[in-house]
Structure formats: structure tokens, C-alpha cells
Amino acid sequence: MKKRIALSWSGGKDSCMALHTLIQQGYEIVTLVTTAPKEIGRTFGHGERTEMIRLQSEALSIPVYFIECQLESYTEQFIQTVKDLKNQYQISGIAYGDLYLDEHREWGEKVAEAAGVEAIYPLWTRSENALHLLEQFVHSGYQAVVIRVREDVLDESWLGRLLDDSFLKDIQKVAICPMGESGEYHTYVFDGPLFSKRIQLDKPEVVELETTKKLEFKTCQFI
Structure with missing residues (x-):
């Protein structure tokens, strides 16, 4: 019998890779979990519209x-939600x-x-393996686009770039984690092996925030 689990979901490449890996390992992912302050209707981590996560x-x-x-x-609300999901979905x-x-793992283990x-x-993994993970994603069949960058390390030209071989080559020229583990950049996955439909993102607009720049898509729909 497969282990039934929930997956913390941001909509980006890391959570997508985690999903794919877990399914390969035989887990049953019964629900995705995304934090989103009620007042703004956007995800807590990437500031993405909840509509895009629903797609x-x-x-x-x-x-x-x-x-x-x-x-x-x-943290308290996250813990309570996991308790509720434990009862609801077993x-x-x-x-x-x-x-x-390590601090991210410590928090997640505390919650669990x-x-x-x-x-x-x-x-x-170890930080030195980050480039290999990015290579795996680029060649996995999933498609993702850069939707947010930290202005202190990446400029606006990175917004809207697809995670492809060109991206893989260029990211190695910048002194950051290739996977953006410290929030240097964020992505949105719109197609791939586990997707039954491709998500089309249209009418991009650059929005300047406090320390980051974000690519805001005015429309998103299945094609």
C-alpha cells in the first residue's frame, strides 16, 4: 500500500521535481499545500496568483x-493544517x-x-550538487519560466527566460546557487510529463517590488 502524503507546493521547479521524484519512489500525493494570505489572494512564497496554482x-x-x-x-497555522489533512486524508x-x-529543513521537521x-x-543534497539538479530539471521534459529575481544578484533580463540549455549555460556565469536556493530567482512550471494540459501564460508585465522584480502574467489558461 502506497504511503499517502501531502506536498508543500510553490508552483516552481523544486516542488515539481519533488513531486516527480516522490511518485517515482512510490508515494501517493493526495494533496498539494500552498500558503496564501487571504487578504491578497497570492502565494506567500512567490507572490503568485492563487489562480495560477489552481491551474x-x-x-x-x-x-x-x-x-x-x-x-x-x-508556523502555528501550518501545523494545524497538517493535522487537519492527517485526519481528512489519512x-x-x-x-x-x-x-x-539546514534552517529550512529544521523548520519543516519541526512542523511535521x-x-x-x-x-x-x-x-x-549538498550545495555542490545544485548544478546537477538543475541539469536534471532542464532535461526532464518539464517546462518552467523565471517569474521573479532578486535585484541584488540578477537583473530584469532574466525574467521570462525558460529553463533550457541556454539558461543552464548562463546561470553558471553568475555567482549564485544554480538552483536559486536562497531565493535568487523563482520559477513557474507550466507543462511537463505529469501535466495533462499545458498552461499558456500571456501578457507579461514587469512589476518592481521592494527587493525583487516580478513577471506578472495578466492572463493564464489551458491550451
Whole structure:
């Protein structure tokens, strides 16, 4: 019998790789979990419209559960949600797409322990393996676009770039983690082997935020 688990989902390449790996390992992902402050209707991590996450959920045929969290009670609300999902879906674990930052893993393990489930890190590795992981994603059949960059390390020209061989070559010329593990860049996956439909992103517009620049797509739909 497959282990039933939830997956923390940002919509980007890391959580997509985690999903693919978990399925290969025989897990049953019964729900995706995304944090999204109720007031703004956007994801907590990448600032993406919840509509775009719902499209991914539908294309993957996995329901998404939005945690309507607030910063001051983020951890408590996450723990309570995992407890609720444990009761609702009989999950035995929650998986994360983190790669090597110890503080991220410590937080995820703390949440899982408090909720009485297992913390699963299918991509966990050493920082020196980040480039290999990016190579794996580029050649995996999934398609992703850069939707956000940290202005102190990457300029606006990176926005809208596809994660392809050209991106793989150019990212090695910049002194950052190739996978953007410290938030140097964020991505959105719009197609791939597990997707039943391709998501089309149209009418891009660059939005300048406090320390980052973001690519805002005015319309998104299945094709």
C-alpha cells in the first residue's frame, strides 16, 4: 500500500521535481499545500496568483489546499493544517522541495513532528550538487519560466527566460546557487510529463517590488 502524503507546493521547479521524484519512489500525493494570505489572494512564497496554482493543480489532477496564513502565526497555522489533512486524508507525511539549507529543513521537521507525521525531503543534497539538479530539471521534459529575481544578484533580463540549455549555460556565469536556493530567482512550471494540459501564460508585465522584480502574467489558461 502506497504511503499517502501531502506536498508543500510553490508552483516552481523544486516542488515539481519533488513531486516527480516522490511518485517515482512510490508515494501517493493526495494533496498539494500552498500558503496564501487571504487578504491578497497570492502565494506567500512567490507572490503568485492563487489562480495560477489552481491551474497546476487541475493539470496534475491533485487537489491543492491553501493555508490562509499570516506571518505572525505562520508556523502555528501550518501545523494545524497538517493535522487537519492527517485526519481528512489519512496522510502519514508531508514532503518539501528544499535542497540543502539546514534552517529550512529544521523548520519543516519541526512542523511535521508537531503534527504527528513524517517530514520527507526527496531532493535533499549538498550545495555542490545544485548544478546537477538543475541539469536534471532542464532535461526532464518539464517546462518552467523565471517569474521573479532578486535585484541584488540578477537583473530584469532574466525574467521570462525558460529553463533550457541556454539558461543552464548562463546561470553558471553568475555567482549564485544554480538552483536559486536562497531565493535568487523563482520559477513557474507550466507543462511537463505529469501535466495533462499545458498552461499558456500571456501578457507579461514587469512589476518592481521592494527587493525583487516580478513577471506578472495578466492572463493564464489551458491550451
